Amino acid sequence: MSHIAPNFRKASRDAVLNSQVIAAVRKTANLLSGMMALAVADTPDFEALRDYGRTRKLEISGNLEKYEQSFTANAHAAGAVVHRAKDAAEAARLAIKIAADNGAKTAVKGKSMTAEEVELNEALEAAGITVTETDMGEFIIQLANEKPSHIMAPAIHRSRAQVAELFTDKLGTPPDLSVEALVAAARKDLREKFLAADMGITGGNFAIADTGSIVLVSNEGNIRMTTTLPRIHLAVVGIDKIIPEMADMPKFLALLARSACGQTISSYMSIVTGPRRTGEEEGPEQLHIILLDNGRSRIAKGPYREILHCLHCGACLSHCPVYRAVGGHAYQATYPGPMGSVISPLISGLEIYADLPNACTLCGRCAEVCPVCVPLPDYLRDLRSDVNKPPFTMKLTAFGANTPSLYRLGMIVMRRMLKKGGKGLMAPALKEWMVCREPPKPQEGESFRDWWRTRSHGK
Numbered sequence: 001m002s003h004i005a006p007n008f009r010k011a012s013r014d015a016v017l018n019s020q021v022i023a024a025v026r027k028t029a030n031l032l033s034g035m036m037a038l039a040v041a042d043t044p045d046f047e048a049l050r051d052y053g054r055t056r057k058l059e060i061s062g063n064l065e066k067y068e069q070s071f072t073a074n075a076h077a078a079g080a081v082v083h084r085a086k087d088a089a090e091a092a093r094l095a096i097k098i099a100a101d102n103g104a105k106t107a108v109k110g111k112s113m114t115a116e117e118v119e120l121n122e123a124l125e126a127a128g129i130t131v132t133e134t135d136m137g138e139f140i141i142q143l144a145n146e147k148p149s150h151i152m153a154p155a156i157h158r159s160r161a162q163v164a165e166l167f168t169d170k171l172g173t174p175p176d177l178s179v180e181a182l183v184a185a186a187r188k189d190l191r192e193k194f195l196a197a198d199m200g201i202t203g204g205n206f207a208i209a210d211t212g213s214i215v216l217v218s219n220e221g222n223i224r225m226t227t228t229l230p231r232i233h234l235a236v237v238g239i240d241k242i243i244p245e246m247a248d249m250p251k252f253l254a255l256l257a258r259s260a261c262g263q264t265i266s267s268y269m270s271i272v273t274g275p276r277r278t279g280e281e282e283g284p285e286q287l288h289i290i291l292l293d294n295g296r297s298r299i300a301k302g303p304y305r306e307i308l309h310c311l312h313c314g315a316c317l318s319h320c321p322v323y324r325a326v327g328g329h330a331y332q333a334t335y336p337g338p339m340g341s342v343i344s345p346l347i348s349g350l351e352i353y354a355d356l357p358n359a360c361t362l363c364g365r366c367a368e369v370c371p372v373c374v375p376l377p378d379y380l381r382d383l384r385s386d387v388n389k390p391p392f393t394m395k396l397t398a399f400g401a402n403t404p405s406l407y408r409l410g411m412i413v414m415r416r417m418l419k420k421g422g423k424g425l426m427a428p429a430l431k432e433w434m435v436c437r438e439p440p441k442p443q444e445g446e447s448f449r450d451w452w453r454t455r456s457h458g459k
């Protein structure tokens with residue numbers, strides 16, 4: 001995350017002028033939303049699945065502490081070391097300590113937005129640990145020294161031609177390679193790094209409380225290598241990823257795969273329960289899990305609790321007209337798009353991300369496609385109210401309007417001012433409001449209130 005104060009208005013103005021980026025974002029967003037539509041149409045019970053997802057997640061977020069305790073106990077029983085980080089800084093400190101305690105100097109990493117949230121790569125690199133991203137999208141943006149612009153498709157803003165140019169520049173490959181050749185070039189570069197790495201770092205799509213397992217899905221096979229080849233596996237997982245039972249997983253996976261990229265199931269799924277056991281040929285010697293809070297337990301007790309139900313599928317981004325018009329970098333936050341405009345201010349502070357709840361047309365498309373029915377437009381509207389708390393003058397006006405004697409007095413004063421051309425209305429509090437308004441002159445004769453009083457008494 002940038003340490004420069006985010007300014008969505010300026011960044012989005014600049015972004016819409018970058019036609020190359022916007023074309024790339026729209027092309028992939030169209031593709032992802034089209035594939036999701038086909039997958040949903042092919043799943044007759046999709047609405048029932050969504051209902052299940054929402055109801056189950058409501059139960060989970062209402063009992064987060066209980067499930068976290070259960071996950072910790074069961075992961076520990078399976079041989080994992082479970083750490084808890086109250087915030088991003090603590091998570092980064094823990095990761096550095098785990099690496100230092102084990103003499104780890106190199107790490108390979110799977111795509112993880114939670115690791116992005118705690119700026120893990122930056123922290124590890126500053127501590128002298130080389131981190132290599134192994135997801136193709138993340139590999140591209142690491143070479144380009146950029147941040148992800150989509151939570152599911154991090155390099156969505158780059159065209160194939162731009163990627164080919166980048167590879168030529170950084171990896172020395174021939175120019176204008178096909179997609180297949182680009183993938184082969186990345187694979188060749190990564191293979192040696194997988195074999196040499198001391199540590200494998202991942203996030204976790206789900207953390208299963210009743211078995212203490214981490215579930216990871218991918219379409220590239222890099223997660224298997226990241227979790228099995230290095231001697232240490234470190235998983236950084238938000239506490240919102242905990243689900244109660246293994247039996248919950250198939251339904252959540254069905255929702256995630258369809259909503260993320262229109263698949264019935266992801267190409268690869270890894271269920272990691274503890275480190276390598278005696279007699280097993282593969283797997284890490286140590287499994288460390290950092291459970292990240294970073295505001296989540298506070299959010300779970302507040303009015304925006306359902307944002308913790310998010311599966312990070314990215315569907316709300318791909319369908320959002322604002323995201324499609326400006327791309328992900330304009331949000332200047334780890335999480336862009338509709339879900340990001342809710343979670344970023346809640347995690348980092350509304351004063352930092354005050355613009356984001358306004359980065360929305362309230363068209364409602366995000367809530368329509370969300371697989372767990374997060375009420376994103378309602379939350380964005382409520383966050384706007386939180387940003388724009390009524391000023392003192394508005395509260396005073398409301399008090400006056402609700403007190404008949406004050407209201408009558410106010411009307412008499414107002415009538416006199418308006419008769420003099422509304423000069424008194426140019427008070428500082430009303431100055432901006434009056435810039436484009438011409439106050440009407442009251443008609444001569446009795447006021448409406450006087451007329452009404454006479455009429456009522458006459459009856």
Ligand code: SF4
Nearest residue numbers: 310311313314316370
């Ligand atoms: S809010 Fe819903 S649609 Fe958006 S990323 Fe999360 S689960 Fe997907």
